[in-house]
Amino acid sequence: MEPPKRRRSATRARLLDGALEVFAERGFHGASVEDICDRAGFTRGAFYSNFGSKDELVLALFQATTDRLLEQIAALLPDLANQPGTLLDAVLGLLGETAPDQRQWHLISTEFTLHALRHPEAARALNEQRAMFRASLTQLVEEIAETSGMTMSVPPEQFVRMIIALHEGARSQSLLEPRKVPAGSLEHTFLPMVLEAVSRPSR
Amino acid sequence: MEPPKRRRSATRARLLDGALEVFAERGFHGASVEDICDRAGFTRGAFYSNFGSKDELVLALFQATTDRLLEQIAALLPDLANQPGTLLDAVLGLLGETAPDQRQWHLISTEFTLHALRHPEAARALNEQRAMFRASLTQLVEEIAETSGMTMSVPPEQFVRMIIALHEGARSQSLLEPRKVPAGSLEHTFLPMVLEAVSRPSR
DNA sequence: CAAGTTCAATACGGTTGTGTATCCAATACA
DNA sequence: TGTATTGGATACACAACCGTATTGAACTTG
Secondary structure (H helix, E strand, O other), X not given: OOOHHHHHXXXXXXXXXXXXXXXXXXXXXXXXXXXXXXXXXXXXXXHHHHOOOHHHHHHHHHHHHHHXXXXXXXXXXXXXXXXXXXXXXXXXXXXXXXXXXXHHHHHHHHXXXXXXXXXXXXXXXXXXXXXXXXXXXXHHHHHHHHHOOEEEOOOHHHHHXXXXXXXXXXXXXXXXXXXXXXXXXXXXXXXXXXXXXXXXXXX | OOOHHHHHHHHHHHHHHHHHHHHHHHOOOOOOHHHHHHHHOOOHHHHHHHOOOHHHHHHHHHHHHHHHHHHXXXXXXXXHHHXXXXXXXXXXXXXXXXXXXXXXXXXXXXXXXXXXXXXXXXXXXXXXXXXXXXXXXXXXXXXXXXXXOEEEOOOHHHHHHHHHHHHHHHHHHHHHOOOOOOOOHHXXXXXXXXHHHHEEEOX
């Protein structure tokens, strides 16, 4: 009934989804291949017929997640650039909306970052993805700055790097103490000041 | 020859040191008890005569590291507060000097943060430690602001939270791309702007 | 409709890792 | 000096996990 190609890629997808969940719950090494298969409703036989090893799965998972993320960004970019509102609203909106589940995304991406810090190959893949992500944000910043007649006294990419750094650090604090640090509070308090400091009306 | 009490706590300390190294290298779950014992020059017998389980070791390790860190801070605080120099130099100096090996410290603390996000008890311990750390920084900020006749338009603790967030996010980027993001570059570029924006001379 | 192919399930072997129980040496103490 | 205690080593039992080999079922194709 079902074409085998579709079937295959469907189980692959389900395994990847399961892996995403289980990794978020138990962490990289804490999640066993069997855990992932159980979550996806398969056995290890299915796993090893789709992936060569756990490491291979991790790379595939990261690639799949990255692809989805970049697609979402590409879809959102035009809207954000043309809609009214400040530059920071657009950037922070993009940072937020691309990851519906902030907690899970933070766990996964942080975990993979640690992995990358120990494995150079993973680091290259991660840096590549982050470079594309930054590029999207930088483009957004440049466009909005242009249309609103602003010039920035620091390279836009530097500015974006700073936003990302602050965002990730703040997210960590928000997840650790949700009541004391509401999501986005640090960004919304301090980023306007920085923007004010680095931007001047174009002459 | 050697007093038994001393001997015992000495091996405990060596095991904790070994655990610190091995955790930094292979991560939390990736490090086996035997790895740690090998590193410390003992066997698992010694381990289980000092710790009840791997989890117990982790908590003990975190406590020990935390204690050392807070001691170092307490020792540094008076110097920094009284030495000449700007507020930011003092704060960033404190952030830097407390962890001689930035990479190892980043790996360990990030790993433990992930652990805490999944285990509420660990989260409480971590938040407690971070609160004390923040308190030290806040105190430093308040003292320096006072002696230099400045008033801040945001609560000092908020300001400190923001510095920490930015610092941790920036450190992650620096470790991933040391050549593109020299350590401390983001902080030194943007923090002065924020400080300028939030501080006014006291009337 | 029969042979071949694909995909996942089952069964298995081997490795690794945890924790316990026992043993041995060294020190403390009577 | 002989006995008791303490700390660490050795040996062992047991579970978890990874990866492979084999089997079976569904679908494709000639």
